Amino acid sequence: xxxxxxxxxxxxxxxxxxxxxxxxxxxxxxxxxxxxxxxxxxxxxxxxxxxxxxxxxxxxxxxxxxxxxxxxxxxxxxxxxxxxxxxxxxxxxxxxxxxxxxxxxxxxxxxxxxxxxxxxxxxxxxxxxxxxxxxxxxxxxxxxxxxxxxxxxxxxxxxxxxxxxxxxxxxxxxxxxxxxxxxxxxxxxxxxxxxxxxxxxxxxxxxxxxxxxxxxxxxxxxxxxxxxxxxxxxxxxxxxxxxxxxxxxxxxxxxxxxxxxxxxxxxxxxxxxxxxxxxxxxxxxxxxxxxxxxxxxxxxxxxxxxxxxxxxxxxxxxxxxxxxxxxxxxxxxxxxxxxxxxxxxxxxxxxxxxxxxxxxxxxxxxxxxxxxxxxxxxxxxxxxxxxxxxxxxxxxxxxxxxxxxxxxxxxxxxxxxxxxxxxxxxxxxxxxxxx
Ligand SMILES: Cc1ncc(COP(=O)(O)O)c(C=O)c1O
Numbered sequence: 001x002x003x004x005x006x007x008x009x010x011x012x013x014x015x016x017x018x019x020x021x022x023x024x025x026x027x028x029x030x031x032x033x034x035x036x037x038x039x040x041x042x043x044x045x046x047x048x049x050x051x052x053x054x055x056x057x058x059x060x061x062x063x064x065x066x067x068x069x070x071x072x073x074x075x076x077x078x079x080x081x082x083x084x085x086x087x088x089x090x091x092x093x094x095x096x097x098x099x100x101x102x103x104x105x106x107x108x109x110x111x112x113x114x115x116x117x118x119x120x121x122x123x124x125x126x127x128x129x130x131x132x133x134x135x136x137x138x139x140x141x142x143x144x145x146x147x148x149x150x151x152x153x154x155x156x157x158x159x160x161x162x163x164x165x166x167x168x169x170x171x172x173x174x175x176x177x178x179x180x181x182x183x184x185x186x187x188x189x190x191x192x193x194x195x196x197x198x199x200x201x202x203x204x205x206x207x208x209x210x211x212x213x214x215x216x217x218x219x220x221x222x223x224x225x226x227x228x229x230x231x232x233x234x235x236x237x238x239x240x241x242x243x244x245x246x247x248x249x250x251x252x253x254x255x256x257x258x259x260x261x262x263x264x265x266x267x268x269x270x271x272x273x274x275x276x277x278x279x280x281x282x283x284x285x286x287x288x289x290x291x292x293x294x295x296x297x298x299x300x301x302x303x304x305x306x307x308x309x310x311x312x313x314x315x316x317x318x319x320x321x322x323x324x325x326x327x328x329x330x331x332x333x334x335x336x337x338x339x340x341x342x343x344x345x346x347x348x349x350x351x352x353x354x355x356x357x358x359x360x361x362x363x364x365x366x367x368x369x370x371x372x373x374x375x376x377x378x379x380x381x382x383x384x385x386x387x388x389x390x391x392x393x394x395x396x397x398x399x400x401x402x403x404x405x406x407x408x409x410x411x412x413x414x415x416x417x418x419x420x421x422x423x424x425x426x427x428x429x430x431x432x433x434x435x
Contacts, residue, residue: 040362041385048073048379052084056402058379071373072407074397075381079353080244080325081402082275082315092276095310103303111303119313124282126243126251126320127266131288134280134309136301138240138269139167141279144297145267146171146207146236150178152294157198159183159191159233161208163215168207168238185212188223195231204233210253211241214388214396216350221254225262236265244273245329245353249320274319276312278304328401329353336399336408343412345419348394356383357395357415359424365393368418376414 036042048058049068056076059068082088095115103111116134123132135141146168150156156178160168163185172180181198184190191206198204206228208219221237228235239252247255250273254260265287270278281291292298304312319325333353340347340355348356359365362384369382380395388394399408419425 039385040366046373046379050076050084052089055081055084056400056407060373060379069377071377071379072403072411073379074399074403074411075379075395076398076400077241077272078275079273079329079398079400080275080319081400082244082273082319082325083311085275085315085318087318088275088311088315091314092307092311096307099306101307102305105302106300107303108299113306113309115306115309115313116303119309119316120280122313122316123268123280126249126316127255127268127282128251128260129266129282130285132280132282133288133292133298134278134304135298136278136304138267138271138279139170140297140301141267141269141281142167142238143171143174144295145265145281145291146205147174147297148291148295149205149234149236149265150175152290153203155179155199155202157181157202157204159194159204159206161185161219163212164207164209165213165238165240168209168236172207186217186219188220188227191224192227192230195227195233198231204228204231205236206233207236207238209238209240210246211239211352211354213241213354214356214383214394216348216352216354216356218253218351221257221263222259225259228264229262234264235262236267237263238267240267240269240272241352241354242273243268244275244319245326248323250316250326270308270312270315274312274315276315277308278312325401329399332399332401332403335405336397336403339405339408339412340415343416344425345412345415346425353398355397355399357397357419359393359395359422360391362390362393364422364424365395368422368424369395371418372414376410376418378411378414 047061051057051059056073057070058073060071062069099113105111120132120134124130135144150158150172158172158178158180160172160180160182162182181194183194206224208224210221211218225235237254239254242252244250246253249255251260254263254266260266265281265283267281270276330353333355336355337347346358348358359368365382365384369380372378372380380397383396384393420427
């Protein structure tokens with residue numbers, strides 16, 4: 001007959017055994033990390049503290065040096081420098097004094113302030129939609145919205161661009177019971193063939209982005225919406241890398257192209273062109289109300305903190321009202337490209353504000369980045385697999401309104417030396433190889 005309790009000595013033995021037993025997950029971590037290192041995919045972070053008053057200068061913590069070293073950063077996603085604008089900072093500071101540091105609960109419990117509703121109304125108006133809904137990040141807005149929509153009715157088919165962001169893929173993959181059809185990147189012919197082959201009555205959704213941030217190309221929103229109308233599909237557009245920068249008020253490429261009203265759901269972030277933090281969707285009143293009432297990633301998490309919401313609100317209002325940063329970023333990007341071309345430094349020509357420098361090898365890419373920082377005081381993120389396919393590793397540069405001509409020349413000189421030494425550029429090259 002089994003005994004209900006262990007004797008004291010049996011207890012000691014079993015506790016000791018548990019203490020000594022090593023869960024297999026620990027070994028798994030070691031093995032996986034060894035493999036990641038072996039493949040050159042191990043991620044090391046560079047500690048860089050932004051200098052709000054000297055942006056785009058950052059302070060790098062250097063071992064053995066009492067004070068940090070100033071470096072010029074070329075890869076921030078705060079494209080317009082809105083995070084360091086005094087009115088944005090002041091709004092955040094005032095909100096923290098008035099309302100405290102955190103929201104104190106989910107939107108349902110205690111996390112809905114007038115600031116939250118004002119920001120949602122501002123974003124809805126920016127995109128010409130009936131309503132908006134805030135999420136704790138752009139990632140969560142994509143993941144939660146897509147997963148919730150695609151599990152709402154039986155039989156959903158999601159047509160997803162091959163290069164969609166990980167957050168959209170997470171939402172689409174998490175929608176159990178729905179079907180996913182991946183179409184070739186920005187290829188409307190392929191999309192149409194796939195839409196035409198799908199059952200006519202199945203509920204369909206097309207998920208795509210406007211600016212694809214790693215390649216810097218831009219999708220045909222009008223063409224995609226025309227196909228959506230023809231095959232009765234809902235459209236879900238990620239404007240994360242476009243809001244603030246494109247359109248007469250920074251409403252994104254859909255605003256620039258005059259097609260925002262053709263898109264059912266426009267998703268964006270407050271963390272890039274608006275320089276603060278948070279994600280959102282804008283859409284018709286019933287879609288927003290549905291997601292507000294059913295999306296787990298919206299309902300069961302603490303709301304964005306008041307200083308973040310106040311800062312974002314000030315930023316969106318400023319970005320809508322003032323055009324000079326938008327004009328300036330494209331002037332700066334064009335100047336940068338001209339200077340790269342004149343110096344014979346290879347870059348990929350894109351229709352957006354993103355300037356990729358192709359390197360083509362993970363180790364070399366990381367080495368160039370490290371040398372650029374340690375020897376020349378410039379920082380540009382190395383983009384490696386799995387963010388981009390192997391063999392297409394690159395540096396991704398995003399010059400902004402505050403990068404001066406002198407900063408550009410200094411960087412381009414450094415790139416010229418390093419790319420030659422690392423065999424990316426021939427020893428002497430005069431012509432531009434932009435493609
Ligand atoms: C296309 C795209 N969508 C969504 C996100 C997530 O946005 P957030 O950084 O606000 O979470 C990113 C982040 O880089 C992105 O590149």
